[in-house]
């Protein structure tokens with residue numbers, strides 16, 4: 785039985801939609817709707833995977849953000865100071881005129897590492913966040 789489809793409306797920056805359309809055309813999607821459905825499924829899978837992060841972990845948070853966004857660099861600094869017990873180091877790379885790449889390395893309870901990643905994700909002006917984690921003594925032994 786077909787699932788009932790619901791129509792929704794989203795506002796997106798032009799260039800974001802252009803880049804999305806380029807990728808879905810390269811990948812041979814029959815429609816933009818199908819590609820957006822897949823993107824949302826990926827988002828949900830990634831979120832579920834993140835909720836399962838627990839126990840002792842080494843975490844690597846990679847984020848790309850617009851450094852011009854008002855208050856963002858202050859917020860990022862504050863989050864890192866609040867969680868300085870978890871953070872072992874960080875690297876900042878100026879990507880281009882507008883964007884910065886930051887890589888934050890953490891060691892501690894997986895749930896706390898995930899919370900830091902989620903706080904960063906929720907900030908306006910943050911364009912990309914990826915969390916990778918490793919269980920020390922388990923994943924590679």
Ligand code: NI
Nearest residue numbers: 877878883884
């Ligand atoms: Ni920078």
